[in-house]
Structure formats: C-alpha cells, structure tokens
Amino acid sequence: MLTASVLLILALPVASYMVDPRTGCKKVSLLHRGDPADSKTIDGDDCGNVKQINGMWAKSKKVGGLAGAAKAAAMGAEQAATNTGDAAASAKKLGEAVGLKGKIPEGVKLAVEAAEKAGKAASKAATDLTATADTFSGKFADFANTKSLLSAGDPCDASSGISKGICGDGLACTCLAQNRGLHICMRPKLLTPPRFALKWERRGLICDSRLPGGLEVMPPPPVAASGTKVVDPRDARDAKLRQWALGTGRGFYTQYAVVHAPGGTTKGVPILAGNDVSKDKMIELVNTVQHLLREAAVDSETLTSALADSGVRILIGGKEKGAWRKHPEVKRHFTTGLGGGAPWFPSTGVQSNEPNYLLMEEIFHTIQYVAMQPLDVCMYHKAYAQAVAGKLYTTDGSADEIDGEPVPTVQADEYLAMALQRWIGSHSAPKEYHVPGNDQKLGKPTGRENLRSLDPQAFCLIAKVFRSDDTWNPRPKAHPWKTNPNRGMDVGEVASFCKPILANLAVGCPSASLRWPHSLAGIRAGNISAHML
Numbered sequence: 250m251l252t253a254s255v256l257l258i259l260a261l262p263v264a265s266y267m268v269d270p271r272t273g274c275k276k277v278s279l280l281h282r283g284d285p286a287d288s289k290t291i292d293g294d295d296c297g298n299v300k301q302i303n304g305m306w307a308k309s310k311k312v313g314g315l316a317g318a319a320k321a322a323a324m325g326a327e328q329a330a331t332n333t334g335d336a337a338a339s340a341k342k343l344g345e346a347v348g349l350k351g352k353i354p355e356g357v358k359l360a361v362e363a364a365e366k367a368g369k370a371a372s373k374a375a376t377d378l379t380a381t382a383d384t385f386s387g388k389f390a391d392f393a394n395t396k397s398l399l400s401a402g403d404p405c406d407a408s409s410g411i412s413k414g415i416c417g418d419g420l421a422c423t424c425l426a427q428n429r430g431l432h433i434c435m436r437p438k439l440l441t442p443p444r445f446a447l448k449w450e451r452r453g454l455i456c457d458s459r460l461p462g463g464l465e466v467m468p469p470p471p472v473a474a475s476g477t478k479v480v481d482p483r484d485a486r487d488a489k490l491r492q493w494a495l496g497t498g499r500g501f502y503t504q505y506a507v508v509h510a511p512g513g514t515t516k517g518v519p520i521l522a523g524n525d526v527s528k529d530k531m532i533e534l535v536n537t538v539q540h541l542l543r544e545a546a547v548d549s550e551t552l553t554s555a556l557a558d559s560g561v562r563i564l565i566g567g568k569e570k571g572a573w574r575k576h577p578e579v580k581r582h583f584t585t586g587l588g589g590g591a592p593w594f595p596s597t598g599v600q601s602n603e604p605n606y607l608l609m610e611e612i613f614h615t616i617q618y619v620a621m622q623p624l625d626v627c628m629y630h631k632a633y634a635q636a637v638a639g640k641l642y643t644t645d646g647s648a649d650e651i652d653g654e655p656v657p658t659v660q661a662d663e664y665l666a667m668a669l670q671r672w673i674g675s676h677s678a679p680k681e682y683h684v685p686g687n688d689q690k691l692g693k694p695t696g697r698e699n700l701r702s703l704d705p706q707a708f709c710l711i712a713k714v715f716r717s718d719d720t721w722n723p724r725p726k727a728h729p730w731k732t733n734p735n736r737g738m739d740v741g742e743v744a745s746f747c748k749p750i751l752a753n754l755a756v757g758c759p760s761a762s763l764r765w766p767h768s769l770a771g772i773r774a775g776n777i778s779a780h781m782l
Contacts, residue, residue: 399434402627402759404766407432407456424456425759426626427659430766432456433623439757440630442637442660449644449660453651460593461652463581467497469560469595470521472507474514477535479506479528482521499577504528504565506535508542510553518542518556518563523575525567526601534565537605537723541612545719552714555620560595563612568602584653589614591656592765606675606723610666616714617662623765625713626661627758628751632706633661641683641704642667668707671696672715673723674735687729695736701746706754709747717743 398417399405405415405422415422416434425431425440427450441447460466473480473487482494482505494502502521509517520538522531546552564587566572573579573587578596587598589611597615599608617626636642637660645663647653658666667682674696676686684703686696694702697717701708718737722730 427454522565564598588654591618
C-alpha cells in the first residue's frame with residue numbers, strides 16, 4: 250500500500266505542484282498551454298511567467314507566436330525537470346523513513362530511479378530548449394530592428410552617400426530634379442532622357458538648392474489694396490508700402506500694382522517697375538498677369554495664394570543692356586536676365602522689350618518651382634524624357650549657362666514651358682519643340698489642338714494648371730492670333746481624356762502629399778543649404 254502511494258505521488262500531474270491557491274495560476278502549464286504568449290500577448294494563462302518575451306522578438310503575429318512558443322517550451326521543460334526531481338527526492342526520503350532498517354522498499358526504489366532518470370532527461374531538454382529559444386530571440390531581435398525598405402516614390406536620405414539598402418528591390422535613391430533638394434526611391438532611368446540628350450543638361454547644377462552669388466534677396470513688398478491700378482509706391486496711401494518703397498526698394502520702384510488672390514485684398518502678387526518702363530507697357534503686363542493667375546488658372550485661389558505665400562513678386566526691367574543692375578536685389582550681370590523665381594529667390598523678371606507671352610513663360614517657371622509639388626515635377630520630367638526619345642523636343646541650348654540666371658532651369662522645365670507656348674498659340678522656337686503653334690489660316694489647327702494630338706502628355710500636364718476653355722490671345726493684333734485666334738476646349742471632355750494619361754505619368758512618382766524640403770532661412774549665396782528633411 251505504501252509503494253502504491255509513493256507511485257501515486259510520482260504519477261500526479263505536474264500542474265498539481267504549481268497551482269497558486271491565491272490566484273489559481275498554473276505555474277507549469279507551459280508545455281500544454283492553450284495560449285502561449287507571443288510578442289503581442291504578454292500575460293496569458295501562465296500568469297506573467299513569460300514577460301521576458303519582448304515585442305522586439307518579431308514584427309508579426311506569426312513570428313511573435315513562434316518566439317513565444319519556443320520560450321514557453323523551454324521554461325516548461327525546465328520547470329518539469331525541477332518538479333520531477335523534487336518529487337523523486339521526497340519519495341526517496343519517505344521510503345527511507347518507512348522501510349526496514351532505513352532501506353527504501355524495492356518498489357519505491359525502482360520508481361525513484363525511473364523518476365530521477367526522467368528528471369535528468371527533462372533537465373537536458375530544458376537546457377537545449379533554452380539555448381535554442383535564446384538564439385531564436387536574438388535572430389528575431391535583429392529582424393525587428395531592421396528598417397523597412399522604402400517604396401517607389403518615397404523620399405530618401407542620400408546625405409550619407411550610401412544609397413544601397415535604403416529603397417526596395419529594383420529601386421534606387423535618386424535625385425528627383427536638379428536644384429530641388431529632394432531624393433526619392435525610383436526605378437533607375439525612370440526620368441532619364443536618352444543618352445544623346447544628357448549633354449544638353451545645364452552644367453554646374455547639383456541636387457541641392459543653391460542661390461548664386463551677386464544677389465541680395467529683399468523682403469517682399471507689402472500687398473496694398475490698390476489692385477491692378479498702377480500707383481507710385483513711394484507716395485502710396487498705404488504707409489507700409491510707402492516705407493518699403495523708400496527703404497528696401499531704395500526709391501527705385503516708381504510703379505506698383507498687385508494681382509490679389511480671390512476672396513480679399515490682403516494676399517497677392519505685386520508687380521513692380523522703375524521709371525525706365527513706360528506706363529503703357531506696365532499696364533499691358535499687369536493685365537497679362539491678371540489673366541494668367543485669376544482667369545486662366547484652373548484653381549486661381551490655390552495658385553495665387555501659393556505664389557503669394559512664398560513672397561513672389563514680378564519685376565519689369567528697362568529694355569537697355571544692364572537694366573537689372575538698377576534693381577536693389579541684383580549686384581552683378583546675369584547672362585539671361587532674371588527669369589523665373591523660386592522660394593529662395595522669389596523675384597520673377599522680364600525686360601520691357603520682351604513680349605507678354607515671354608512673361609507668361611517666366612511666371613510659369615516660377616509656378617514650377619513654387620506651386621508645383623514633387624508629384625507634378627516627377628510627372629513632367631517623365632514626359633520630357635519620352636518627348637526627347639520621340640524626337641518632339643530637343644534643347645533650348647542652355648547647357649553652358651552656369652549661373653546665367655538666379656534660378657536656373659533644366660531641360661524638363663523648358664520642355665513644359667514650351668508646351669505652354671503652344672497652348673496659347675505661340676510658334677516660338679520651332680526647332681526646339683516640334684509641335685507647331687496656331688496655323689495662320691482661320692479654322693486650321695491651333696497650337697493647343699496640335700499639342701493634344703502630338704504630345705498629349707504635355708497637353709494634359711498644362712491642363713492641370715490652366716483652363717482648356719480659355720480663349721485669350723496674347724497679342725490679338727499680331728499673327729497668328731489675328732487670323733486664327735485660340736479656341737477653347739470643353740473642360741469636362743478634356744478631363745476625361747487626360748485622366749488615364751496623368752495616372753500613367755504618376756506611376757513610380759511621389760505621392761500627392763509629399764512636399765519640398767526647402768529651408769528658406771538657411772539659404773546663403775553661393776552655398777548649398779536646402780537639406781533633406
């Protein structure tokens with residue numbers, strides 16, 4: 250009867266030794282538990298004994314479950330070995346006490362020996378399992394600490410000079426556009442034109458934004474309530490404008506007007522000129538700006554506000570050589586004049602002897618730098634590469650113009666600006682862009698119609714910014730507009746036509762929410778200072 254009692258003790262379930270009467274926790278249920286802890290579940294029915302299972306073991310439920318099961322098995326085996334050894338020792342001590350002359354009865358002795366052997370086996374198993382679980386934990390801790398690779402269109406930091414291992418398979422951390430200060434993960438050569446066209450790109454540019462020397466960026470002029478009426482800012486009713494004209498403007502600007510953003514008079518784009526520009530020319534150019542920003546724009550409020558928020562102003566220079574040196578911001582000669590602006594140099598300029606459609610082009614370059622986001626720029630760079638490959642576009646010949654203007658453009662910028670010229674009917678630079686403008690014969694194709702037919706990608710990119718039903722003519726009394734004026738296109742029909750084209754251009758490009766990393770306060774003349782976020 251005693252032997253049977255001892256064997257009963259050894260045969261009891263392991264869990265019966267480990268139930269806490271205060272909490273009911275089953276301390277050794279790990280080998281048979283129904284809910285092993287994982288990286289998400291820390292307190293299971295093991296009552297917190299596996300809290301060392303850390304969330305860093307794994308990134309997913311599957312990995313966390315494997316980690317939890319491995320560690321739970323190791324801890325369970327160790328506890329089973331301990332409990333079996335304790336039970337064997339108790340039985341041995343009891344047998345010695347009740348046996349004859351202190352000897353353990355033979356039945357008890359055999360049971361104890363079997364228990365001790367099982368305990369040693371369990372102990373070895375526990376040691377092996379612990380080592381395996383710890384190795385498992387370490388491997389998956391490394392896995393958890395590994396950064397996820399970036400997807401196509403995601404911004405990436407190339408400042409370390411190491412671009413491998415940042416982006417996903419088949420992608421590279423690449424400069425989106427020279428002088429813009431942004432790298433994104435993209436397929437190699439997604440935006441690269443054919444090899445023969447690489448020699449046409451402007452020299453001296455790098456990815457980071459840079460302000461050339463010879464410029465002194467002035468604070469923006471105040472936005473007065475005078476609107477498109479041309480006034481002399483030096484004696485304006487607006488005290489802040491008057492103070493600016495006599496201080497920052499150094500008394501040079503004698504003509505001032507402003508195109509307000511819709512909805513008020515506190516935000517807008519000022520237009521400025523000195524007394525070397527005729528008032529008639531000033532009025533003509535003010536009307537051009539008014540039409541472009543307020544009437545032709547698809548979203549006038551957003552476009553005009555974006556320019557105004559960046560402090561954009563339009564400067565009109567005299568027609569004589571060296572006219573820009575009279576302006577307070579300009580300290581040296583720039584080969585191609587002032588041109589378009591950017592957030593770090595928001596002045597846009599043309600000379601008074603240049604046609605108003607050239608002013609539209611320079612304002613458009615400013616829109617490219619200030620209002621268009623990385624998605625837009627990526628899309629038109631892709632369209633440019635395809636247009637060059639298709640022999641539609643060549644070059645504007647600016648490759649050797651190093652610091653020829655304050656904000657240099659690249660060939661993709663010039664390509665889309667030339668598409669705008671065709672959109673408004675101009676046939677300027679026909680050797681640069683092989684899409685014709687308006688035919689001079691009435692009823693023949695317009696430049697906009699030619700653009701849609703020959704380069705639908707450029708057509709649709711322009712249609713994102715300007716209304717397709719706009720019939721404005723830059724110079725109504727001059728050819729080709731005099732004999733074959735611009736004709737509008739239905740906005741809804743154009744939107745349907747362009748939807749799949751724009752969707753295709755967006756593939757591989759950044760999301761619409763991504764913004765430029767420009768740091769206006771940090772830009773210094775002649776130095777790189779627009780860094781990655």
